[in-house]
Amino acid sequence: MMRHSENSVASEGVSGVGQLPETAEEQQPKKKKFRWKVDYYGILFIVPFFVVYAIFSLYPMIYSIALSLTDYEGFNRDIGLVGFVNFTWLATQPRFWQSLLNTVMIFCMNFVPQMLFALIFAAMFTGKTYKMRGKGAFKGIYYLPNILTATSVAVMFYTLFARPSGGLWQLLTHMGMSTDVNLYLMPWPSRIIIAFIQFWMWFGNSMITLSAGILGINPSVFEAAQLDGASQKDIFVHITLPLIKPIVVYSLVVSTLGGLQVFDIPYLFLSGGPALTDGRNATETVAVYIYKMAFTGDMRYNIASAASVYLFVICMIVSFVLFRITHSDELKEQKRMERRIAKRGGVA
């Protein structure tokens, strides 16, 4: 009964909506009829995105850039333009540069093993000859950390490495670490744990992306290689890897941008600590620095905005460079191929 009534409402809706453009069509000159219709729906489809994007992304972005040029701090409402003072001030802050360095260090420590493990598992799960039991279950398990909220993950790892009763802390003391050691006061262990959490949370995600890439390769290529007697290793190195390069590049770009803006785990785990000299902090990333500048203490929105503009510029440069590298590679590849063909043609 319910189902029936729902259907009838839906069909009414369809005819109701459907009639509108038809009358519009009749009023249009015949020539433009088709084009108008396409544009109309095309625009309708993209308008929501642009509206939402303008409100939630474009406006805040422009507003941040504008704020970075002002003296907007605390509850001060008389805002004046001050030029690039905030940028030059930030440039003299060891704490800011350290936060940038921390971001890069944590990213590198997490990204390299992440891609490595993702590749290995993706190859294992998509292998044609190596039939593995319970693939789906493993894929699900490896992806699971990504579904957990960052808060739970941060609390869980904090508890594991906390003195004096964290499970992993105790394991380390049994392996010879002094019971006086508090890992959370030591810069490198803290960074490594954060990088590990990032790795643990995201390698499943990369694995799924890479698996999709591998599955997208035409199976006949693998079959041809197998017929020619190529080993599994050869197939992986000479066929799989080169063919999923675009996906690897995609992962690289997305992870790098995500890595540069990482906030949740470093903030929730040790809130940027442990403290280093000169006001620097060992696990404070740029995003954490921005948050602290804007929403704690003196509430320096201008400095936070300037820092986010720096971050924005860095992200732009990094993505530009990454795209440039991959793009030129494609061109080179093409030229190389052309040369090879030309050479062969010459010989023939």
Next chain:
Amino acid sequence: MKGKRVMAVALSAALLGTAAGVMAGCNNRGDKLIYWVFDRDMAQQVRDYYATEERNLGYEIEIETVPLESMLTRLDNALRTGTNLPDVVALEAETFKKYIDEGAQFLEPLDEYKDLTANMYDYTVEAATGPDGHLYALATNVTPGVFAYRRSMAEAVFGTDDPEEIQKHFDTWEHFLESARTLKNFTGGGDYPEGIKVISSYMDIGKVFCGSRTQGWVDENDRLVIDASLTDGEYSMMEVAKTLQTEDLSHETTSGDGTYYSDVWDNKVFGFFQATWGLNTNLKNNCTDSSGEITSDGDWAIIPGPAAYFEGGTYHVVIKGTKWLEEAKEFVKFFSTDETYLKNWAKEHGDFMNNKEYMQDLVEDETANNAFLGGQNPYSIFIEQAEKINGEIITRYDSEINSTFEAWATNYAELDGKAPTIAEAVAQFKNAVAASLTSITVD
């Protein structure tokens, strides 16, 4: 084709609707008095004592319970933009001073209640008065800190569980450390194979020292001041922390983590430094293990300990420009002056409220004896400690600077071999303050 059209229209409508909804959310509601609070118990007390059926206010109160840090971010944004503002807000002592300093801009003065403050603790009134001399907030509770200990352990180690006798072992930092050593070496014939740790987290002494300073973190010119009790001498905060750490006298947990709370029932730790509310929130709520078999309920008692300090405290403010001015003021007044509420709430939660007279009444009131504290009436000790609180040390920077100082005191106490000297730690502490709080002058 028709399906696609419907999809397009539906999707657009949905997305635009979301955007419109967000925009609409920016408008003030105004048909209810909006109260923001950071603690669930306090939200409940409004329902239990104020917006009750018998009292029949004639309007509704919308209570929003938001964790403190998120609430402050939200409040700051609301105050800056003047939108989405609540009518009454509960603020907390460590972070509320910045709003009082900007009182004229954001808060309604409560000067008409100045007469009512005679019975309140002076420091709460002092802290709630803005630089312009107006009163901007009323404190609901007063939060002197005490040292809570396990009666059974005291009996075993010191031969008595009587608070007056035990206080003699903990009345100065020197005696505190001596007793800590005694506890550590006490095995009780195998009952305590690893000895007893005097406290769970040695950095808990940070709040005791910071709350008992004689000078605030900044002087009247916003110049950084480091109280001598934190850094100078054998029994300064930094040295006591280092002694506790190096001699293994504490359980070396971090305040607020899992082991810190399990130490409340586990028979390893002698006591905790807790403020009035902490006895209920941190100790009583965690005094039984998850299986329900082991409990320390009723095995506690409190003493003043080596120093009088305070931690936290709830202040109510009325946001400027509220449409509910009279109702909001009435609300604030109620939670600082109503006898029935103050006394009942104190008895129910073992809390200490901001009225000298009523709290004095509770000293003699046997119904105010606390079962969790083994039947001890805590009010005479609360009063003794509350009288010593120095409200002048409250500044707008407390929360940030306290944690920065504790971080460097921890580095001094712990970093084995690589530990900075006190002078180095203080210098780095100053650098850290300078890097995060530019409005402060650091010498």
